[in-house]
Amino acid sequence: MPAARPSYFQALAAERPDIALCRASAVVAKAGEAHAAATELGVGQHLVLKMLDAVGDCAQQTLAAELRIDRSVMVTVCDDLERSGYIRRERNPKDRRSYAVTITAAGRERLRTAEVAIPGFLAGAFAALTPEERVQLTTLLGKLLATGGASE
Template sequence: MTRTTGTEGRPLVPEELSDRVDCLLSKVAEAVRKDTDATFASLDIRGAHHSVLRMLGVCGPLAQKDLAARLRVDSSTIVDLVDQLEGRGLAERRRDLKDRRVYLVELTESGQRLLAAADERVGGLRRDVFAALSAAEYEQLRGLLDKLSTRWTTSA
């Protein structure tokens, strides 16, 4: 069986490693991240920015530490992402009136508009990236990944 990336005709994972689910998953995840970033490139954001915007759009204002915890990224990564979004006027930090030591991050109106534009592209991304799967296979994969992800669930 020959699996190719569609570029240069080379397999995403060499045949010698095709029995290694960890290698397959890692390479597919890397390819999906690149395709995601390419999908959002014309909006001048990456997939990581969309994740932050989406979390704020769904949850409303969040403390930076809570945003980092929900997205399961390092606090310095959140600071960098929020700095970038804030620099573009897409998000803003403000002091939490309940605890002045805490900064809340929230979407601006521009951030809400950009989130809506990015969300419109997600459907196309999903169709392109997972074109090899039927709708049932896509749902099965999503369910399996969701089940597997619980291995790393934390109480924090």
């Protein structure tokens, strides 16, 4: 019996890593959104809480830039987190045009709860890869992101 021929998309992905990466990113993003819906904490919300917990208070613009979230989307993310009592926003005393964002005790607790589910989510989202391949993928993606890829 002849070997199965790769699908058109498999052949295309082998030829065009940009397309493969975009499609893989969409698959992982969809899984991430499903996970976020199940845990009732959006991906952007999770990232904001995680960064605030790690680095402390910072400007909303800094959060947007560091997490690569569009500034207009960041406003909505912060609005939702503030309504839930997970963050506080106050005028930045160093720059009255910006907001200083602070994680609250409730936000830290919500983050801890959400973090418990992450290993299971990652195991499912990357089940097709061995642990070594996941490390390799993470390393390669880190290199692409560090150089900015083609453009941002």
